[in-house]
Amino acid sequence: MGRSPGIDETGLKKGPWTPEEDQKLIKHIQEHGHASWRALPKLAGLNRCGKSCRLRWTNYLRPDIKRGKFSEDEEQTILHLHSILGNKWSAIATRLPGRTDNEIKNFWNTHLKKKLIQMGFDPMTHRPRTDIFSSLPHLIALANLKELIENSSLEEQVQRLQAEAVQTARLQYLQYLLQAPPSMANFSENMNTLSDMDNYNLLNSLSSMKDNPVCNSTTLQEFNDSIPFSHLPNLQIPPPCSFQTSVNKDMGQGSNFTELSHGKDSPSSPWFPSTLSPSPPPQAGPPVTVSSITKSGEACSTSSYGGTPPSFWPDFLLEDALFHDEIA
DNA sequence: AATCAATTCAACCGCCCCATC
């Protein structure tokens, strides 16, 4: 693995590190530290650039590095944090002692991303995918094409694929509703605000379907009927795509107000869990109020978690003011 | 056993931020 050995234009070595080079680097840092990475290679007798030394140390040689497979807990933590922070690997790494940003990034790209995709989630938004036709290759595989081709007419094949697409969309939508926290499950009071983005995505999907010859009006009607939003067909313009979310946590002695901002156009949603397995039972805790406001400052939703914070939020999210500052 | 394809992950690249002058 890694790169082939080579010498760059300045005469410095590139590529994989030898055990001898590792020993020189370790010995030097143990004895003198690494005040200046630029000066270090010369002092340590290494024909490497300072940057290469720093990477080798921070990603591989550091004594506190934990190697080996990621645990289930670590996996869940990465998923939680990625749903909030996105590809901020160094920020995620600070919450996983012994793991480097590089290792987490690799683990995400080679395992977790694929896992989410396979389960029908968008790895960037952590939401169920609503773009039905982008999932068609998966549907086709599931449908056992061989049997279809051999035993069905073209018309039957098309009908079957349509049914699969509608069923998948329904399942994904149900999955989304079921995974929302209690106040969201009771969407009668929140549906006009928090669900707009999802409605918009669904509308886009429906719009794509209309343009596709394999979708007829019956299919679309069936799909529409499966969604319990009476106002869905009327939504034509994109909703505000920037949300600011604040958390008001009663600490017992008056309110301790902290703010969580997800930045403009952030795909993450604070209420949406990123776990792949059922969340643990919620623990009793102080009351938490989560409010979302639009770009213009209008309140678009308020959800209260009476004495029980959302179980998918790690405690430190609510307690660590520094962390709030980081993502603000 | 040989070959090919897919996956993994250490290492590199280029950009950005921040401190210093």
Added chain:
DNA sequence: AGATGGGGCGGTTGAATTGAT
């Protein structure tokens, strides 16, 4: 205020490894 350099970060590369045929 602008220039410079060091360090940090996220994205990408590609050799080694593993799995499939």
